[in-house]
Amino acid sequence: MDIQTLTFIIVGGTFALYIAIAIWARAGSTNDFYVAGGGVPPVLNGMATAADWMSAASFISMAGLISFMGYDGAVYLMGWTGGYVLLALCLAPYLRKFGKFTVPDFIGDRYYSQTARTVAVFCAIFVCFTYVAGQMRGVGVVFSRFLEVDIVTGVLIGMAIVFFYTVLGGMKGITYTQVAQFCVMVFAYIVPAVFISIMVTGHILPQTGFGATLSDGSGMFLLEKLDQLSVDLGFNEYTSGTKSTIDVFFITFALMVGTAGLPHVIVRFFTVPKVSDARKSAGWALAFIAIVYTTAPSLAAFARTNMIETINGTEMQGTDYASAPSWITNWEKTGLIEWEDKNNDGKMFYSGDDRNEMKVDRDIMVLANPEIANLPAWVIALVAAGGVAAALSTSAGLLLVISTSVSHDLLKRNFAPDISDKAELMYARLAAGVAIVIAGYFGVNPPGFVAQVVAFAFGLAASSFFPAIIMGIFSKRMNDKGAVAGMLAGILFTASYIIYFKFLNPTGNVPENWWFDISPEGIGTLGMMVNFVVAYGVFKMTDEAPQEIQELVESIRYPKGSGEASSH
Amino acid sequence: MAFRNDEDKVAYWKENLSLLTKLLVVWFAVSFGAGILFADALNAIQFFGFKLGFWFAQQGAIYVFVALIFIYMAKMNALDKKYGVNED
Numbered sequence: 001m002d003i004q005t006l007t008f009i010i011v012g013g014t015f016a017l018y019i020a021i022a023i024w025a026r027a028g029s030t031n032d033f034y035v036a037g038g039g040v041p042p043v044l045n046g047m048a049t050a051a052d053w054m055s056a057a058s059f060i061s062m063a064g065l066i067s068f069m070g071y072d073g074a075v076y077l078m079g080w081t082g083g084y085v086l087l088a089l090c091l092a093p094y095l096r097k098f099g100k101f102t103v104p105d106f107i108g109d110r111y112y113s114q115t116a117r118t119v120a121v122f123c124a125i126f127v128c129f130t131y132v133a134g135q136m137r138g139v140g141v142v143f144s145r146f147l148e149v150d151i152v153t154g155v156l157i158g159m160a161i162v163f164f165y166t167v168l169g170g171m172k173g174i175t176y177t178q179v180a181q182f183c184v185m186v187f188a189y190i191v192p193a194v195f196i197s198i199m200v201t202g203h204i205l206p207q208t209g210f211g212a213t214l215s216d217g218s219g220m221f222l223l224e225k226l227d228q229l230s231v232d233l234g235f236n237e238y239t240s241g242t243k244s245t246i247d248v249f250f251i252t253f254a255l256m257v258g259t260a261g262l263p264h265v266i267v268r269f270f271t272v273p274k275v276s277d278a279r280k281s282a283g284w285a286l287a288f289i290a291i292v293y294t295t296a297p298s299l300a301a302f303a304r305t306n307m308i309e310t311i312n313g314t315e316m317q318g319t320d321y322a323s324a325p326s327w328i329t330n331w332e333k334t335g336l337i338e339w340e341d342k343n344n345d346g347k348m349f350y351s352g353d354d355r356n357e358m359k360v361d362r363d364i365m366v367l368a369n370p371e372i373a374n375l376p377a378w379v380i381a382l383v384a385a386g387g388v389a390a391a392l393s394t395s396a397g398l399l400l401v402i403s404t405s406v407s408h409d410l411l412k413r414n415f416a417p418d419i420s421d422k423a424e425l426m427y428a429r430l431a432a433g434v435a436i437v438i439a440g441y442f443g444v445n446p447p448g449f450v451a452q453v454v455a456f457a458f459g460l461a462a463s464s465f466f467p468a469i470i471m472g473i474f475s476k477r478m479n480d481k482g483a484v485a486g487m488l489a490g491i492l493f494t495a496s497y498i499i500y501f502k503f504l505n506p507t508g509n510v511p512e513n514w515w516f517d518i519s520p521e522g523i524g525t526l527g528m529m530v531n532f533v534v535a536y537g538v539f540k541m542t543d544e545a546p547q548e549i550q551e552l553v554e555s556i557r558y559p560k561g562s563g564e565a566s567s568h
Numbered sequence: 569m570a571f572r573n574d575e576d577k578v579a580y581w582k583e584n585l586s587l588l589t590k591l592l593v594v595w596f597a598v599s600f601g602a603g604i605l606f607a608d609a610l611n612a613i614q615f616f617g618f619k620l621g622f623w624f625a626q627q628g629a630i631y632v633f634v635a636l637i638f639i640y641m642a643k644m645n646a647l648d649k650k651y652g653v654n655e656d
Contacts, residue, residue: 063636066626071607073626085595088637089588093644207627211617221617237612239622251602273656284635290630297626404623408611557581558571558653 005379007054014184014385015161015273018392021180022173023163033170034101034404035270039177042277045285048175051182051286051393053080053259054292055131056138058225059185059390063385064178064365067300071232072241074519075248079255081260082287085143085259086466088282093268093472096278097445097556101270102401103263104409110472112549113480114414118466119487121409123464125402126261129439131264136443137393141363147184155319156296159393163436167429171271180289181389188290188386191237200305206298211337216314226305229519232316233308234353234529238301243519250522257528258458264397267404272549275559303365306372311350311358328372336361336368340422343384395439403432456498459520463490463527471535476553477544478535486535517555577584580651587643591636599629 027033040048058080064071070336100104104124107165110116138157145153165173193206199224203209208304214220236242259265268285269278310328311321321339328348331337338359339348347375350358370380407428413417419427464487471478471486501509501520511517518526545553555561571577604609607621615623648654 033621071610071618071622075605077626078603081633082595084632085591089591089640185594208616210627211615211623213617223617223619223622240608246603249600252599252604276641276648276655279641281645283634283641286637287634290634294627294630308638415594480633554577556650557584558570558577559655560653562655 001377001478003377003380005386006377010378010381011385011388013390014180017180018161018165018177022169022177022179023164025169025176026174027168027170027172027425028351030101030408030421030428032172033425033428034173034408035267036170036175038271038274040271042272042281043284044179045175045268045272045281046288048178049176049265049281049285049360050292051389052268052289052397053394054185054290054390055394056135056142056387056391058292058296059189060138060142060366061363061386062366063296063299063303065363066297067304067365068362069390070236070238070241072243072248072471075251075255076125077293079252079296079314080259081289083256083259083290084282084286086256086271087265088279088286091260091266091469092276092278092282093559094556095266095469096272097559097562099266099270100266100560101408102255102404103469104405105413106472107465107468108409108413110549110553111468111480111483112483112546116468116480116484116487117119117409117413118314118379119484120465120468121405123460123491124405124409125264125460127318127457128398128405129435129442130401132395132402132435132439133442134396135391135395136439139388139395140443142387142391152444155440158388158395158443159436162396162399163433166399166436170428170432171267171400175271177396178393181393184389184439185386185393186288186291187383188389190295191297191382192370192373192375192379195375195379196302196369198308199373200302205206206295206302208428209299210301214414218379222301222305226301229305229308230352231315232311234355235351238304244517245422246517247511247514247522250518250525252522254462254522254524254528257466258460258462258524259462261469262457263461263465264394264401264404265410266465267401268397275562289516299369300365301321303369303372307360308350308366308425310372311348315336318345318349320345325346325372326367330371331368340374354449380510399432399439402435403428405432406435408535430503456495459494459498459524459527460491462524463494463531465529467480467535471532473553473556477539478549479539479542479545481542482537482539483536485538486531489534490531491506493530494524571651576651578655580647582624583647587640587647594632595636598624598632603629626632 004391030035062076095106100106104117104120107120136158139158140151140154142158143149144151165177194204197203197206197209200214201209201212202215203212213219214225221238230236230238272281310325311319328337340357342357348357349355370383407424411427414426466491468483468487470481498520586650602621603625607625611619613620
């Protein structure tokens with residue numbers, strides 16, 4: 001069977017599975033729709049959280065990004081995992097005990113303020129839309145490469161599937177489809193990595209192959225070889241980076257704190273039955289995420305070594321284009337690889353200086369890996385299914401937060417407090433439908449700034465939600481005015497810095513102009529500090545939180561008596 | 569109130585915060601310490617085929633993170649029981 005047919009069968013099979021799950025897990029009440037009835041077993045919730053978290057960008061782009069960044073790729077690896085420690089230790093159990101549906105719910109109730117709630121709602125919606133536009137695009141890209149349909153058709157198919165199980169099943173449908181998507185995704189990520197690890201180093205585990213000697217008989221360590229190749233070809237040493245230490249520090253911190261403050265991740269911990277389950281499921285979520293996140297850097301190193309040796313030849317003299325392996329010509333068609341024979345010798349050469357003749361897109365590292373390693377056709381089909389699963393699971397989680405924010409936080413808690421559960425559920429479905437259409441529009445007509453606004457999403461989550469929630473739990477006297485002033489100051493500071501360097505003055509976005517050497521990606525850390533300082537200052541000048549709020553905070557600090565999540 | 573008395577309530581929160589602080593110190597030490605601030609110094613040490621600082625940044629920190637959450641889970645469950653505030 002050819003790759004095309006296999007891909008249709010495998011991707012089609014996974015779609016049928018997702019739809020079957022959606023029909024089985026229909027939502028009957030807002031409680032089902034918002035938090036899956038609060039009855040998700042912690043290990044399954046861990047898988048769902050992992051699928052929710054790992055997006056098309058994690059699946060397709062991360063390993064490639066790391067292979068071009070070397071050591072600096074650690075900002076993503078540590079930043080996107082370390083946040084879970086904060087989440088498990090400082091946020092998830094307490095928010096579960098609090099027992100509401102959404103993050104704005106917590107902020108609004110804890111700070112007894114509609115203003116705080118409204119600020120939180122708009123942050124949540126903005127963060128989620130930023131993210132979801134990129135996901136729909138990811139679906140389109142995978143479809144167009146592997147199924148050879150055009151991007152618009154790909155996005156439409158993806159929208160239809162997500163629409164079906166989000167609108168029908170709400171959080172309940174999403175949770176169980178995410179469990180299935182997690183399995184597909186991890187299997188699709190690990191299989192090619194294991195094959196390639198055995199090929200390059202003889203180790204079954206990519207994590208140990210990463211630090212092993214090459215099986216080409218040279219007896220050199222993989223990383224030693226890669227460092228040497230990189231230096232010879234005019235790149236920086238692979239194991240040391242190009243970013244300044246302070247910038248690496250700030251970016252990592254902003255990503256960690258941002259991760260812990262992302263509404264679509266936090267809301268997953270409202271779905272488990274008990275506080276102790278929230279702790280447990282955070283542990284499982286990170287364990288599942290770690291499977292992919294410890295494989296990615298290994299894959300990055302294997303793929304880079306492989307790519308350099310394929311293009312330049314083992315003698316580093318370049319190889320004849322005429323005898324190039326088929327994956328190079330295959331991917332040339334998509335424009336992800338380009339070759340320009342500058343010295344007219346008919347040979348390809350890749351380097352970091354002016355001898356370079358190749359343009360290689362980083363996304364190719366995961367997508368073309370099975371072809372580079374000559375793996376069987378079903379593995380290539382599996383990678384396609386994995387990429388689609390990654391994009392669908394994350395979009396569904398985000399769309400749910402958007403619909404909940406509209407139907408619950410804006411409508412039920414602000415404009416129409418008297419609507420019935422049934423009407424609220426209908427509005428939630430309607431909002432999910434509208435959000436999918438908007439996300440699909442951005443998928444087909446991607447705004448050029450998607451890549452730039454990702455820094456925004458993390459920066460905003462880091463400078464608004466994270467400090468507000470932390471103070472809400474750990475300082476029982478913190479008041480409404482302090483929290484609102486802190487959030488506004490944090491957001492304004494972070495947003496101005498990012499807007500200035502990303503949109504108003506993009507040519508000036510160089511280390512010489514940055515404050516304290518901190519790039520826009522890392523400024524959320526400083527924004528978070530601004531939030532804390534301003535909140536504390538305003539709090540000191542105003543009255544502390546009323547007695548009943550202080551008692552509420554004390555009651556979320558121990559597990560006993562946690563009921564199911566509710567709107568009351 | 570779920571606690572037997574006010575002293576218990578204060579003591580429970582104090583023990584919780586002390587556990588939290590210890591675990592977060594480790595969290596900071598393996599990632600920002602070993603993986604970033606002292607990475608260059610640790611890179612002088614060879615750990616299998618890795619430079620040690622590089623290994624912490626791209627592998628080691630993540631393993632420690634996972635362990636930290638499970639340790640926290642076990643210790644907090646025990647603490648809840650000790651003060652009688654665990655769920656049924």
